[in-house]
Amino acid sequence: MSNNYFNSLSLREQLEQLGKCRFMHLAEFTDGVAALKGKKMVVIGCGAQGLNQGLNLRDSGLDVSYTLRAEAIADKRQSWKNATENGFTVGTYEELIPTADVVLNLTPDKQHTAVVNAVMPLMKKGACLSYSHGFNIVEEGMKVRDDLTVIMVAPKCPGSEVRAEYVRGFGVPTLIAVHEDNDPNGEGLALAKAYAVGTGGHKAGVLMSSFIAEVKSDLMGEQTILCGMLQTGSLLCFDKMIEEGIDAGYASKLIQYGWETVTEALKYGGVTNMMDRLSNPAKIKAFDLAEEMKDIMRPLYNKHQDDIMTGKFSETMMADWANDDKELLGWRADTAESAYEKTAAADVEISEQEYFDNGILMVAMVKAGVELAFETMTSAGIIADSAYYESLHETPLIANTIARKKLYEMNSTISDTAEYGCYLYNHACVPLLGDFMKNIKSDVIGAGMQLNHTGVDNARLIEVNEAIRSHPVEAIGATLRGHMSDMKKIV
Amino acid sequence: MPLTASISLKNVTVEFDQGFICNKINWTIQPDQHWLVCGSNGSGKSALAAILTGAGDIESGVIRGLPRRIGVVSFEAQSELIEAERRKDDADIMDVIAEGTPVAEIISAVCKDQSLADELCQKFGLVPLLDRAFRKLSTGETRKVMLIRALTCNPQLLILDEPFEGLDVDSLSALQQHLAAVSESIPVVIVLNRLDQCPDFITHVAYVNDGELTHQVKRADTEAYQQLHQLLHLKTADLSIPPADPDTSIPALDPAQPLVRVTGAAIRYGDVVIFDQLDWTINAGQHWQLSGPNGSGKTALLSLITGDHPQCYVNDIFVFGFIRGSGESIWQIKQFIGYVSTALQWEYTVGTNLRNVIISGFYDSIGLYSKYTDHQRDIADQWLAVLGMESRADQPFTSQSYGDQRLLLIARAMVKHPPLLILDEPCLGLDDMNRQRVLALIELICQRSTTTVLYVNHHADDKISGIEHYLALENNHPV
Structure with missing residues (x-):
């Protein structure tokens, strides 16, 4: 019975609607x-x-x-x-x-x-x-x-x-x-x-x-950076910390509250401010990791956007609706069985700064995911304002849900479209980052870099800062956050 | 096991959140002593008592002899528990309306003496509320729950910060009797704003000023005790009310109509009736006092008038020329009202400075979201001067002491010279000196012909000279 409205439009009309x-x-x-x-x-x-x-x-x-x-x-x-x-x-x-x-x-x-x-x-x-x-x-x-x-x-x-x-x-x-x-x-x-x-x-x-811009950007954001990337990141980071001998309770807590803490910085000052919370050597490290992950994950983000645009994604999901959510409920049950989900957060104090210092890889994952989702959406004809809201703006909201509920409950409470899409993402992204994760050690996730001196090369730092600040998501973010604070006088 | 050794603080300096410091405290509490801690708002008297509960970071000095089990009651602990309950509420992400933890569970979580808990619930009239969600209780009721938790945890030391605030007469005397009895075996430290409420069993008084413990006085030393009393009763300087803002004028009301007319009003939750068949007319210039025991529906009645209670739409309510539910907006109602309550203070958690809190009274908002005029800013600064806070205009509101926040919210309520000023227990949590200032300010307002005052309180001694009309709520009916 379903009859994809978007696909019934001409390319000209599609682009016009997406650009609203x-x-x-x-x-x-x-x-x-x-x-x-x-x-x-x-x-x-x-x-x-x-x-x-x-x-x-x-x-x-x-x-x-x-x-x-x-x-x-x-x-x-x-x-x-x-x-x-x-x-x-x-x-x-x-x-x-x-x-x-x-x-x-x-x-x-x-x-x-x-x-x-x-x-x-x-x-x-x-x-x-x-x-x-x-x-x-x-x-x-x-x-x-x-x-x-x-x-x-x-x-x-x-x-x-x-x-x-x-x-x-x-x-x-x-x-x-x-x-x-x-x-x-x-x-x-x-x-x-x-x-x-x-x-x-x-x-x-x-x-x-427009209805179309809202749907096509909302679906893309929720299944990739928002729910997908944070889910994949949680599982990979936890398993790596265990492999590296970090205390399981500490690892669980670092992840559960880490996303919320680092994306709080994102909310106030974009990717730039989130990266600025790291020491200079850590920032350069996070930058390099994010660049590497973006190269690896780009085809996956493109595939998600393509499937959303063609209607393949919604068709697949609606088939599962018709089948009493068999896939969805099975995948949801799997989340409850992950090592991360089963390990309770330890009663240890982690200071706000420590979440950054010991979570360099998490910061890199947020940066890579936000930028990739934004780039993919805008290159598919979605206007920058929409792409900003459906990527960077909403990431802290989902991170907050993970802080309160971890993954299983997060998946149960987000919309049915977000949940189905983020499982698809997670199933593809975990193996995709497999080789990358082999080279990851506790210095970027769990223990911090523990450097005796934090000196860096000036030229390299300037280059990295320039690259972070000149990303298009930062320009539109500064403008939109500016509108907001003009209205809400946060004094 | 009762406390046998003394508790001692030697040269202790403690830093609290927001940078408040208790400096070089030397204090010894013997097992057979009972202390009253007093001081003006913001002096650090609550902080001093909180040190005994382990609050703050010890910068230097030594604390010895603190017992393991301490019963604590304070506004901070109360709002922490309410905040914890609020955090448990996942209604926003679960898309369901959560009920919260029932009172019985809140008590049993720490209770070591169930029969005492049962007895106190009886005396405090909490028995019918045991199954109700804790965060649905009124301010006075949550306070009683805090008291029962503190008294039944088998404490070796009791620290009670303003334990008598907000209690109705019956509960107050039950508490005083119980404390007199337990004071024979447990040392008690009480923080109080009013020396006239000092229980007989108190043996020593500590006076705190600017984070330092400046006076320690034996109760038996009558001369020193009297001096301390005077220190707290410092008479207020000349008070004058800053003018209204001529540019943001409130629409004129028809003088032939009452400000408020409530006819046959009722509030019900399911089958529970809070009150019904209530008629009440408030004419301009008639100042009213509203009283009644905890949970009698005082705040609910007020919120029918302010429009904060959703059942205002199913009652026959006429306010400021509008019949409620005839297409008026809530902001058209609120423009005529200035409002202060403990609940407002708990809700006023937005990050903004003192000046903006006062300016927000012009816009009836919590936080400031509008561009204000220079004139409004001037008026706000005049109010800050009346409160003695002009040097703190740019500091964050949330870092101010409890009493100072209350004074600011009263100024916020008065800033636009509203036709109706509603003061729901405005002195709750204030010390003697500030209480005097607030009462004097309210009396000044009462004398003005343009503002009608509606005043809610428990304390019989907080009489306002201009008030001549009284409404008491009891057993679900006006009396």
Whole structure:
């Protein structure tokens, strides 16, 4: 039944859609929530995203109610409790959808086809259907009724943060898009902007993108650098440390919290700042390791991007959905059996700086993964802004999940598309880096370089710094982080 | 096993996070002594007591004789436990709403004497809450849980930082009786802001100033004790309120309408009714005091008015010209309100400086996300001068002492001269001197015709002279 929408477009149209991504100016939101004022918004699903977005929209003066499946209401399930305890009207699809001016589909991707097929016949003429992810439209080729407007509003943070930031008087960065085939009245952009204002997103920065750019960049980022590289890196680094005689509990802790610590530096000042946290000899070492890994892994990143573009990836994954997630659940179970996953973090103190000093290889892996994902996306026609958000910007979020949950739970909590894709990556990348890892010793992972003097050659240091700072991800990163801090006065 | 040898600190210098230092402390606690530690906000009195719990890095000197099991109660320990519970909440990544650890488990995790725990739960009225999630408790209730943990861990030493704060009258007297009894076998160190609450069993008083233990006084030495009392009661200098900002004016309200009218209000969680059938009208210029025991729904009632409680949309609430749920935004409501509470202080964890915290009051935000005017900056600086903090304008808010943070948040609430100022236990955690300053400031505000004050407190002695209307919540009903 699936009918890849992207593949139905001409190359010209594909490139045009992929190239859409623009940071919107605050002045573009002066109409506030006016476009949604007095309209009836009905949310499908009341998990963390559904509930918290609804709370924000209501506090912005909008009319919000929730629709759940009849069983969820009859059994008074958690989603029903979430909505009713917060004073929202709850009703079945049949009761509420026909009254809705805007339907907010905030269910998981996998349910989209069933949900949209169920609600579409009930929606009134000229209403709006909103998504928070474009997979259903782009990869599954969902055809939405011609009279309906289709938009996407995707806050780039977990639901609880969407609420917490709103209550503070701020918001979270948000991506919006209009599905141009479904914008019969030309009101899609106005609705998406008002929705973003209603959740507070306009204060933190809104990116105007397209369904296609969102899907193709999101899939690429999540399966390579974000979930894939951190997973592969965790397994390889742990096994190497054990081989080198590092205490297993220490190794486990260095990895579990190391990604979070080094990518925190990335969040504030890009790859440059992350590398600057290393001593000069360590920085040069990390640079060389990253260059070597980039050469080895480049064909793999290209393959992932190619499979995403052609639709081969989503086809393979949807076949597994149809097969009750057999592959996915099997691979997930394997993660639980890895030596890293089974070794608890020791109760030893590791200082913030020590995570850098003893995790040189991890820093190199983050650098290689971020730069490769960015390079691959931009060379495939995705604009630099999108590529930045889906690579560097989100890496600290996944690293934070590993710090709290390690790999098995990380895999269980990320989206189903991210999880399936990152297993494919991991299965290919571990053997690919096999020969490279043979030459790795504890000086770059586990023990630190332990140098008596930290002198380096001036010319070489200048060369390395220049190469780090002149990478294109650093230029766009500086610009976008600049926008953010203009808005959020972090003083 | 009771403590037999003394605890001694010899020339001890301890550095805490944020660079605060307790300098060259010499202090001996004999097994039969009970100490009261006092000092102004930010003096380091809590830090001194915290040294005994192993907090901070010892730079020099020697500590001897610390027992293994110490029962600790403090705002810091309380907020640490709440923070730990919050970290356990994976709702954000699991996409489920987590409940958190139940109270009974929080207690049993450290309890060595279950029958004592049962008895104290009874006396503190915690029995109906044992199955509730710890982080859903009110401020006063979490405090009681902390006390029970400290008292039932079979301690050899008790360190209680402001143990009486936020307790209702019944729980307070139960605690005082219990402490009087245990003080016969265990040395007790109490940090207190009010000397008038000093329990009878206290034998010694320590006065801390600027990180140094400057006075050690025997309780029996009446003259020295009196001097110390005066030192703490330093009368405040002339206080005047900085002006409002003419450029960010709040829309005018219809003088014929009340500020707030709540009709037949109820708050329910599942089958549990916090209160119902509550009618309340607040007219402009009528200052109100709201009281009631822990958990009676005082804060919930306030949050119906401020719009922070989601059930405000299913109640009949009229505020500042809006019937709630008629298409108004929360920011249209908040512009009329200045608000201070302990919960706000716990939520105000964003990294920003003192001046910006005060300016954020103009925007009703936690943290500052808007470009402010020079005029607003001037007003904020005037407030800092009133608080005696002008030299610290650029320091991080989160590195200030608990009491100083509270004073700043009160200034933040008052900065825009709101039509309604809500002060939810504004003196909780403040020392005598700052309490006097805050109360004087509130009285000044009460005398102004433009701001109506709604004041919530436990302490009967914190009376405000301008307040003439009272609402008490008890047994789920107004009385």
